[in-house]
Amino acid sequence: MQLQSRPVTADDIKTLCSFAQDARELFYMFPKAQYPLTEAQLSDAIAQRFDSTVIEAGNRVVGFANFYRAEKGGVCCIGNVIVAQEARGKGVASFLVETMTALAFDRYDATEVQVSCFNENTAGLLLYPKLGFLPFAVEERVSPDNRRTALIHMRRVRSGRP
Incomplete structure (x- = not known):
């Protein structure tokens, strides 16, 4: 599957809303x-x-993410990460997170990139460490059905920095 990234457009919004x-x-x-x-x-x-x-496979939008924090020379935090159901398990999430990480390091000269993942999101918990993200904090949250859940914060520090 040939993947490429581009900025989101208004025409993508309806498709992205169908991913969850x-x-x-x-x-x-x-x-x-x-x-x-x-x-x-x-x-x-x-x-x-x-x-x-967004990430495209052919002419189809199959992934989405952004930064909810982007500090020049500081920390960039990736959020809203999602992959279309039909594209899961095919490397789209890895490509998406690597694309956002490179953007943070290149465009913002970030010292580190952070991503957060809920404890029940097994796919995310298995993916992020493979991409160099390590846990550094756990925050208690409440799930939509009012259960306690853990939000695990992970970071990948820029390598090769003086």
Whole structure:
């Protein structure tokens, strides 16, 4: 599968809203959103974030992420990470996270990139360490069905820095 990245456009919003298959997946991607994800909710989030990026396979949008924090020479935090159901398990998430990490290091000269993952998101918990992210903090949150859940914060420090 040939993958490429580009900035999100207004034409992508409806497709992106279809990626979260249920309230649990939407919670992993965008904890403040209400299921089902609406174009207004996603557009508002994009307007408040940085470098919203889609991944394409052929002419199909199959992945999405952005930064909710982007500090020049500091920390960039990746958020809203999601992959279309039909593209899962095919390297799209790895390509997406690596694309965002490179963007943080190249465009923002970031010293580190952070990503957070809920304890029940097994795919994310297995993916991020493979890409060099290591846990550094755990925060208690409440799931949509009012259960206690853990948000695991991970970071990847820029290598080769003086």
